[in-house]
Amino acid sequence: MTLLVGFPTGHEDRSGLELAATFARSSGQDLALVTVVPASWPTPVAGHTDREFEDWSQERGREAVRAAEVLLAEHCPDVTATASWVAGRSAPSTLAGEAERIGASMIVVGAGHDGGYGRVVLGSTAHRLLHSSTVPMAVATRGYRASDHGKVVRATCAFRGDESSRRTLSRTAGLCHEIGAGLRIATFAVRGRTMYPPEVGTSPEDVVQDAWVAQAEQMQRAAIDELAAAGPLPEPLEHVVAAARTWAHALDALTWERDEVLVVGSSSASLMSRLFLGSNGAKIVRHSPVPVVVVP
Amino acid sequence: MTMSVRDQLTRKKPIAKVDPGGHQDPHAGPELNRTLSTFTLMMFGVGATVGTGIFFVLPESVPDAGPAVVVAFLLAGLAAGLSAVCYAEMASSIPVSGSTYSYAYHSLGELVAMVIAACVLLEYGVAAGAVAVGWSGYFNELLDKTIGFSLPDALSYSPIPVDGGTTGLVNLPAIVLVFLCTLLLIRGASESARVNNIMVVVKLSVLVLFVIIGLTAFQADRFDNFWMAGSAGITAAAGTIFFSFIGLDAVSTAGEEVKDPQRALPRALMGALAIVVTIYLLVALAGVGAQPLEEFSSDEQQDAGLSVILENITGSAWPGTILAAGAVISIFSVTLVTLYGQTRILFAMGRDRMLPDKFAEVDSRTLTPRFNTLVVGVVVSLIAGFVPSDYLWDTVSIGTLVAFSVVAIGVMVLRRTMPDLHRPFRVPLFPVIPILTVAACVYVLSGLAAITWAIFGVWLAVVLSYYFFVGRHRSRLNDETVGTGVR
Numbered sequence: 001m002t003l004l005v006g007f008p009t010g011h012e013d014r015s016g017l018e019l020a021a022t023f024a025r026s027s028g029q030d031l032a033l034v035t036v037v038p039a040s041w042p043t044p045v046a047g048h049t050d051r052e053f054e055d056w057s058q059e060r061g062r063e064a065v066r067a068a069e070v071l072l073a074e075h076c077p078d079v080t081a082t083a084s085w086v087a088g089r090s091a092p093s094t095l096a097g098e099a100e101r102i103g104a105s106m107i108v109v110g111a112g113h114d115g116g117y118g119r120v121v122l123g124s125t126a127h128r129l130l131h132s133s134t135v136p137m138a139v140a141t142r143g144y145r146a147s148d149h150g151k152v153v154r155a156t157c158a159f160r161g162d163e164s165s166r167r168t169l170s171r172t173a174g175l176c177h178e179i180g181a182g183l184r185i186a187t188f189a190v191r192g193r194t195m196y197p198p199e200v201g202t203s204p205e206d207v208v209q210d211a212w213v214a215q216a217e218q219m220q221r222a223a224i225d226e227l228a229a230a231g232p233l234p235e236p237l238e239h240v241v242a243a244a245r246t247w248a249h250a251l252d253a254l255t256w257e258r259d260e261v262l263v264v265g266s267s268s269a270s271l272m273s274r275l276f277l278g279s280n281g282a283k284i285v286r287h288s289p290v291p292v293v294v295v296p
Numbered sequence: 297m298t299m300s301v302r303d304q305l306t307r308k309k310p311i312a313k314v315d316p317g318g319h320q321d322p323h324a325g326p327e328l329n330r331t332l333s334t335f336t337l338m339m340f341g342v343g344a345t346v347g348t349g350i351f352f353v354l355p356e357s358v359p360d361a362g363p364a365v366v367v368a369f370l371l372a373g374l375a376a377g378l379s380a381v382c383y384a385e386m387a388s389s390i391p392v393s394g395s396t397y398s399y400a401y402h403s404l405g406e407l408v409a410m411v412i413a414a415c416v417l418l419e420y421g422v423a424a425g426a427v428a429v430g431w432s433g434y435f436n437e438l439l440d441k442t443i444g445f446s447l448p449d450a451l452s453y454s455p456i457p458v459d460g461g462t463t464g465l466v467n468l469p470a471i472v473l474v475f476l477c478t479l480l481l482i483r484g485a486s487e488s489a490r491v492n493n494i495m496v497v498v499k500l501s502v503l504v505l506f507v508i509i510g511l512t513a514f515q516a517d518r519f520d521n522f523w524m525a526g527s528a529g530i531t532a533a534a535g536t537i538f539f540s541f542i543g544l545d546a547v548s549t550a551g552e553e554v555k556d557p558q559r560a561l562p563r564a565l566m567g568a569l570a571i572v573v574t575i576y577l578l579v580a581l582a583g584v585g586a587q588p589l590e591e592f593s594s595d596e597q598q599d600a601g602l603s604v605i606l607e608n609i610t611g612s613a614w615p616g617t618i619l620a621a622g623a624v625i626s627i628f629s630v631t632l633v634t635l636y637g638q639t640r641i642l643f644a645m646g647r648d649r650m651l652p653d654k655f656a657e658v659d660s661r662t663l664t665p666r667f668n669t670l671v672v673g674v675v676v677s678l679i680a681g682f683v684p685s686d687y688l689w690d691t692v693s694i695g696t697l698v699a700f701s702v703v704a705i706g707v708m709v710l711r712r713t714m715p716d717l718h719r720p721f722r723v724p725l726f727p728v729i730p731i732l733t734v735a736a737c738v739y740v741l742s743g744l745a746a747i748t749w750a751i752f753g754v755w756l757a758v759v760l761s762y763y764f765f766v767g768r769h770r771s772r773l774n775d776e777t778v779g780t781g782v783r
Contacts, residue, residue, distance in 0.1 A: 160660040190663060193486030195636045197344035199420075200395040201387075201549040204640035208665060211647055212658040280661065 004104035006095050006125060007033040007083070009064045014071060015140035016110030019291050021076035022259060023108065023138065026151040026179040031081035032102060033072070035064035036094045039087035061085030078149065092128035099135050106135055106293070111142035118143065120288050130277045130285075136295040137275060138261070144291060150259045154182035155293075157263045158284050161187070161219035166226070168265035168295055173227050176234035183234040185223065187216035188250040188284065189243040209243060216241045247283040262292045299774075305407040307773050309648065332553045334560045334567070341547040341568025343496040347630045348423065349540025349689070350503065350576055351623050352430040354583050355601045356689060358592040361533035362525040363518065366580050368533035373573040375534075375736035376541035377565065379700035381723055382707045382733050384548040384561045388721040389710070395549070395641050396699050401648065403714075404706050406771065407763075412702055413645060414759035418695030418752070419542060420638035421672070424474065424631055425679035426539070426688035429454075431627040432469035432680075433599030438620040441613050458686045470680035477632045478673030481639060484664045485632065495629045502622030503575055505615065506602050510582025513609040518585050531743030538693040538740055540576065544568060545700075557720040635676060639669045649772040650763070690748040697737045698752070704733035 005020040017033070024031050040046070040054040068083035088094025099107050112123025121142045122130065129137055157172045159165050169185065176183040191209040194202055220239040227233055244250040264285060267278030275296050277285065285292050299307075354365075361368045383396070390399045397416055401409035432452060440446040453464030525533075547565050554560040583592075583602070586609050592601075600620060607616035643665050646655030659666035679688070707723060708730050723729045 162660050165660075192484050192663060195486055195633055196492035197340045197543065197546045197633060198550055199344055199543060199546045199633060199637040200640050201398075202553055204643070207640070207644055207647060208658060208663075211643070211656050211665075212663060215658055278661075 001027075001105040002030045002032050002102055004095065004099045004102065004107050005031055005033045006091070006107065006109040007035045007064060007068050008091075008110070008125075009035055009037070009060055009067075011110070011113070013110045013113060013142065014075065015142060015144035015291075016108050017068075017071060017075060018144050018146045019110075019138060019140040020108040021079050022146040022150050022152060023106070024076070024079045024081070025149065026181065027175075029105065031072075031076075031079055032098075032104065033065075033068045033081060033083040034095060034098050035061055035068070035083075035085040036088050036091040037061040037064070037085055039089050057087060058085075061087070090128075091125045092132070095125070096129060096133050099133070104135060106138055107133060108138045108140070110140050111144070113142070115142060117141075118289060120285050120292050122285070130275055130294055132274060132276075134274045134296065136293055138291060138293045139285070140291045141289065147258055152179060152181045152259055152261055154184060154257050154260045155263050156184040156186050156254070156256075156260060156290075158265070158281075159185045159187050159220065159223065160280075161216065161223070165265050166223055168263065169223055170227060170230060171295065172263045173234055173237075174231070177232055181234065182236045182238070185220050185237075185239040186254060187220060187239075187241045188247065188280075189213045189216060189241055190247055190250055191243070191245050213241050213243050248287045251284065251287040251289065256290050260290045262288045262290050264292055264294050266294055266296050301768075304768050304771075306405040307771075308403065308405050309401045309773065332550060332555070332560075334554070334564050337547055337550055337554055337560060337564035338567040338571070339493055339496055340550055341544055341564060342500075342571050343492045344543030344546035344633070345541060345568065345572050346496070346503070346575060347499045347626050348427060348543050348634075349537070350579055351434065351602055351627065352426075352685065353537055353540050353689070354580065355592045356686065357533035357536050358584065358589060360525060360536070361529045362589060363520075363522045363584050364525055364530050365533055365537075365584060366577060368530045368537050369573065369576050369580050371530065371534040371736075372537040372541055372740065373569060373576070375538065375697070375700075375733070375740050376544050377569040378729060378733040378736055379704065380544045380548055380565050380569070381562065382704040382730050383545045383700065384551050384557075384565060384721050385707050385719060385723045386703050386710075387548045388551045388557050388561070389717050389719040395637070395644070396545075396703060397641055398644055400702070400706065403710055404702075406768070406773070408702060408706070410650070410759060410763045410767065411756065412699050413641070413650070414756050415695040415699035415702070416641055417638070417759075418755055419692055419699065420634055420641065421676055422679060422688050422695070423539070423542060423692045424477075424634040424638060424672075424676045425470070425683065426685045426692060427627055427631050427634060428470040428473045428676070428680035429467060429683075429685040429688065431473050431624065431631060432467050434603065434620045434623040434627065435469045435473075437600035437603050438617065438624050441617040441620060454682045454684045456682065456684055456687070458684045461684075466681045468681070471677045473628065473631055474635070474673055474677035474680050477628075477635050478669055478677075480632060481636055481669045481673075482659070482662055482664055482666050484662050485636070491629070495626050498622050499626040500575065502619045502626075503579055505622075506606060506619055507575075507578045507582045509606055509609060509615050510579075510586045513587070514582065514585035516585070518588065528743070531740065532745070533743070534740045535693050535697075535743040535748075536689050538697060539689045541572070542692065542696050544572070551721060558722070561721045562724070635669075635672060638676070639665060639672050642668050642672065647772075649770045650767040687747075690744050691751055694741065694744055694748050694752045697741050701734050701737040701741075704730040704737070 003020050005016055020031050037057045037060045040050050064085055065083045072081045109126045112121040115121030118141055120139050126139050155172055155176050157169050159169055173183055189209050189212045192205045194205050242250040242253045244253050264281045266275045358365050386399045390402045392398050397413045400412040436446045436452050449462050450464040451468040453462050454467050455463055457463045547568055551557050551561050603616040603620040642655050645651045655668045
């Protein structure tokens with residue numbers, strides 16, 4: 001299987017490549033770096049300007065491939081990788097098409113550059129893919145650097161107990177077991193804000209949060225039993241409920257390993273088996289301090 | 297372990313069990329600890345109180361009490377103020393969050409808690425319905441005045457007749473309002489303190505507008521025969537009016553978070569009460585002084601009373617339109633907050649396993665109690681859609697008054713049974729104030745119609761039989777050694 005890595009031209013950020021290399025080392029898969037360059041206008045009679053544009057575009061593609069090969073040799077000589085370019089009208093749909101063509105198991109992209117370092121910053125390509133891709137998708141944090149010859153040591157699976165999140169968990173557990181990574185099941189209990197004027201005391205939401213924490217712990221234990229019944233469990237296996245007032249605090253309340261990833265399921269409201277990041281998922285992704293993998 | 301029925305009825309929820317998860321969130325910071333100023337607390341009180349009833353209560357109470365409705369307002373305000381003081385001691389001495397139900401469960405035992413729960417459910421559930429019905433009247437009025445269209449009677453009146461008034465099939469706007477609020481609550485609404493302050497300003501502004509314009513048409517001779525309704529009429533009106541004072545206890549529930557409860561609580565309570573009573577009295581004076589008494593019973597005033605009075609006085613539509621718009625906006629928030637209160641009380645009861653576990657279930661997607669909110673939404677919208685508000689207000693009052701009386705008695709009982717309990721706020725002039733509270737509540741209660749008592753009796757019987765046959769055996773306290781409650 002192959003991991004498809006979106007390799008943008010003219011970007012200094014190598015977080016996507018670093019992350020993909022970590023995955024490739026862990027799972028023994030190949031990397032396919034793909035650069036999308038602008039396609040020329042679909043015209044029946046290509047004029048001089050059109051050909052000139054096409055030449056320029058191809059040159060950009062070749063440059064990107066050269067740069068990619070240098071980077072691959074520098075960052076991850078231990079991983080089998082190819083670099084190529086394709087012309088397309090839109091980067092997200094061309095990447096998705098390529099992923100389908102080569103049968104990629106996942107699309108990996110780097111962080112956008114419009115946000116803080118160490119956070120998952122969604123660029124326009126990542127954003128589109130997160131709402132349309134048919135294969136799982138990984139986004140690195142801005143400025144992500146894997147440790148030398150790093151592999152994924154642990155995956156944290158965001159779990160909320162419903163049917164789709166149990167599916168996500170079981171797939172994640174299977175993968176973790178295969179690649180020898182640990183698994184942490186995390187449920188987030190974000191306290192709602194009290195409504196004013198407070199006719200029933202100023203903290204009725206604490207009771208709701210407590211109830212959800214208890215409920216979540218019970219669901220986690222049930223899910224672990226289910227996993228155990230289905231096959232071997234990844235080692236080590238932990239579960240945790242992170243309770244806080246905001247999503248940012250809830251994610252910060254957990255301790256994170258250096259080569260850890262966070263797995264988030266896509267929205268259960270989506271009818272098709274493709275990614276659609278839900279509202280809670282989007283909040284988790286936005287505040288995650290480690291790279292995230294979003295699975296359909 | 298078998299437990300005698302008497303033990304079951306009097307067992308108390310131990311304080312330590314408040315947080316069964318035992319979870320502490322290191323990042324959440326202190327729980328807004330003691331950060332509320334007296335002024336904010338006062339605004340809570342005003343925000344929670346003004347708007348529940350004053351927009352609808354005049355056409356209900358003036359026919360009962362005549363010009364002496366002013367006295368009825370004072371009487372209801374007095375009872376509400378005294379009750380709030382007792383409530384404050386109860387709330388501050390039981391270090392748990394919640395409503396009267398939670399305080400009673402921790403201090404007075406399971407049976408009393410169930411009685412209080414019955415009262416409080418009636419208070420919030422029916423109040424939400426009644427407020428939605430009132431909203432519907434103002435909404436129609438606003439539609440009529442702005443776009444010249446209003447819903448047909450069949451879709452804006454309930455099918456149950458009141459004194460030969462208009463009837464219809466269903467009160468659609470009220471149902472839609474409750475439905476919208478339910479949706480918001482399921483999505484996880486969080487009206488902030490800032491929105492509350494804006495709402496307070498909106499409510500007070502439109503009422504001040506009413507008072508100013510109303511007083512221009514003031515005629516002193518409208519107060520002739522001041523006592524014509526006699527004390528029975530005044531008491532009956534006070535019973536109805538009491539409804540517009542519910543919410544004042546919001547101040548007491550926030551007592552745990554003020555810096556110096558002994559000083560700040562009574563100040564905030566008295567401040568809120570003074571503002572509310574002043575506004576209400578001015579509205580009543582302006583209303584009664586502005587038009588002949590018979591006008592209050594007219595059909596159109598039943599729906600959007602204050603707005604119609606303004607139109608009659610000025611002869612032009614705009615002041616009434618502004619008032620109706622203000623009422624539509626602010627009553628919406630009152631409905632939302634009241635429904636919210638209702639769902640959270642049911643949630644607390646579900647957590648104690650006095651209700652089916654479903655009521656304490658949190659939805660994984662929205663992190664709100666979805667089932668609970670849906671049930672409340674459906675029940676309240678049925679009440680709002682099919683029962684005319686005349687039958688609702690007195691029912692709300694009776695629930696609140698009984699709950700307050702129980703609290704006042706509870707304060708006296710606790711002083712005797714648990715004299716060493718730490719009480720950050722103590723009722724001044726003990727035992728005069730609690731006794732006066734009970735007396736005032738009982739006096740106002742005595743004015744309520746027999747049918748209201750019947751409804752209340754049936755409801756209490758339903759809740760208590762549920763408790764005896766189901767809740768008592770399911771209670772979470774069955775699984776644990778009997779708590780001794782507050783020590």
